[in-house]
Amino acid sequence: MTDLEIRDVPEDDLDQMIDFSGLVFHQRIRERDYERWRWMMRRAERIGARVGDVRAGQLAALPMRLAVPGGTVDCSAVTAVGVLPTHRRRGVLSAMIERMHADAAAAGRPVAALWASEGAIYGRYGFGLADRAVELEVDTSRPLALRTEPDPRPLRLVAPADAPAVLGPLHEAALSLRPGGLVRDAEWWTRNILPDEELSDDQLTAPRVVVHPEGYAIYRTGRGTVRLEDLVATDARVEAALWQYLAGIDLTSRIKAPSRPVDDLLPHMAADPDQVKVTGAYGAMWLRLIDVPAALRARSWASAGTFVLDVADTRIPANHGRWRLATGTAPACEPTADAPDLSLSAADLGAVYLGGTRVSTLVRIGAVTEHTPGAAARLDAALAVPLAPYTNDDF
Numbered sequence: 601m602t603d604l605e606i607r608d609v610p611e612d613d614l615d616q617m618i619d620f621s622g623l624v625f626h627q628r629i630r631e632r633d634y635e636r637w638r639w640m641m642r643r644a645e646r647i648g649a650r651v652g653d654v655r656a657g658q659l660a661a662l663p664m665r666l667a668v669p670g671g672t673v674d675c676s677a678v679t680a681v682g683v684l685p686t687h688r689r690r691g692v693l694s695a696m697i698e699r700m701h702a703d704a705a706a707a708g709r710p711v712a713a714l715w716a717s718e719g720a721i722y723g724r725y726g727f728g729l730a731d732r733a734v735e736l737e738v739d740t741s742r743p744l745a746l747r748t749e750p751d752p753r754p755l756r757l758v759a760p761a762d763a764p765a766v767l768g769p770l771h772e773a774a775l776s777l778r779p780g781g782l783v784r785d786a787e788w789w790t791r792n793i794l795p796d797e798e799l800s801d802d803q804l805t806a807p808r809v810v811v812h813p814e815g816y817a818i819y820r821t822g823r824g825t826v827r828l829e830d831l832v833a834t835d836a837r838v839e840a841a842l843w844q845y846l847a848g849i850d851l852t853s854r855i856k857a858p859s860r861p862v863d864d865l866l867p868h869m870a871a872d873p874d875q876v877k878v879t880g881a882y883g884a885m886w887l888r889l890i891d892v893p894a895a896l897r898a899r900s901w902a903s904a905g906t907f908v909l910d911v912a913d914t915r916i917p918a919n920h921g922r923w924r925l926a927t928g929t930a931p932a933c934e935p936t937a938d939a940p941d942l943s944l945s946a947a948d949l950g951a952v953y954l955g956g957t958r959v960s961t962l963v964r965i966g967a968v969t970e971h972t973p974g975a976a977a978r979l980d981a982a983l984a985v986p987l988a989p990y991t992n993d994d995f
């Protein structure tokens with residue numbers, strides 16, 4: 601489109617961005633939603649697309665830190681993406697993504713992440729599905745019998761206003777055990793994780809917070825249901841104590857947990873597996889390596905090895921080509937002209953980066969080519985993480 605122009609959206613236009621989101625996502629924006637979205641858009645890098653005098657599209661990128669194995673990396677968390685229904689399928693999104701890639705690279709962020717409204721959109725831009733989540737439902741009309749002895753230390757309820765200071769260190773400790781989460785600052789806790797508001801459509805209370813010395817749960821209640829928002833524990837016994845607390849809340853007969861890690865312990869801990877049902881499974885966060893060598897150097901690896909990866913990246917030319925990756929305690933990644941062990945797309949590299957998808961699986965389905973027998977299994981061993989990646993941050 602010749603008259604397409606990509607430019608920054610000034611802070612004066614935050615409400616126009618919010619209204620635009622309401623339009624493309626078919627949502628009624630309530631006053632309290634404006635407050636939250638203003639806060640989020642204010643801290644974002646805001647990209648707008650204009651066609652003549654029409655605001656045709658928008659994209660926001662939040663500077664965040666993402667937990668990867670062994671640490672955290674700077675990340676553009678992409679959100680509020682939309683194109684007017686009158687201007688769709690003319691390359692507006694593609695132009696905004698190109699600008700987002702350039703901004704992230706200029707800011708030195710090795711990765712970008714997003715939650716996709718539709719799975720078909722972002723693979724073409726080099727995003728791969730990096731983690732998944734499951735939905736659990738627990739029948740608590742009878743006592744929840746567990747095979748794991750709950751940690752007996754006392755639990756206490758904490759006022760949400762005081763929670764960030766108490767939950768922050770517990771959450772950070774959890775991030776070091778499991779990749780995929782975002783580092784939360786005090787505002788992220790207050791605005792995004794613990795908003796002081798009921799969910800009137802579902803008749804659910806504002807968030808409640810229960811804390812253990814080594815874990816916490818955030819939940820809402822209503823209509824006989826406990827809805828679990830977030831649960832973090834350093835080990836299985838602490839986790840058992842939190843689940844038993846939730847299962848024992850009076851005047852409720854079920855727990856609904858819309859987002860739990862794919863390797864959640866509760867289905868295994870339940871003495872009667874019929875009491876805990878996995879009611880859904882879905883793709884969660886998509887990841888894009890903005891700077892392939894920087895991203896590969898930034899994570900820790902479970903085993904040492906060298907691999908020549910032939911990466912196909914049509915959207916970020918600096919990533920395109922062959923890379924010699926040395927995993928192990930001092931990871932290195934340099935360009936090379938050597939013959940590749942594996943050929944893969946940027947999107948598939950994003951999918952395997954946190955260890956949530958196996959390279960061998962992608963070889964089996966024909967998406968990744970293994971030139972050196974055994975290379976996929978060796979890379980899987982290096983990518984392996986003790987706990988499956990999981991993202992429970994809404995952005």
Ligand SMILES: CC(=O)SCCNC(=O)CCNC(=O)[C@H](O)C(C)(C)COP(=O)(O)OP(=O)(O)OC[C@H]1O[C@@H](n2cnc3c(N)ncnc32)[C@H](O)[C@@H]1OP(=O)(O)O
Pocket residue numbers: 624625678679680681682683684687688689690691692693694695714715716717718720721724
């Ligand atoms: C992180 C987030 O915020 S996710 C939210 C994304 N936003 C929404 O879902 C809101 C409603 N939808 C929209 O606003 C728009 O349709 C968008 C943003 C999804 C796409 O914007 P467009 O400007 O139409 O995309 P654009 O024209 O650049 O498309 C580029 C390519 O992607 C394809 N594509 C775009 N959207 C979709 C889709 N929803 N499903 C399948 N393919 C798609 C196009 O067909 C095109 O393919 P091609 O290169 O082979 O021709």
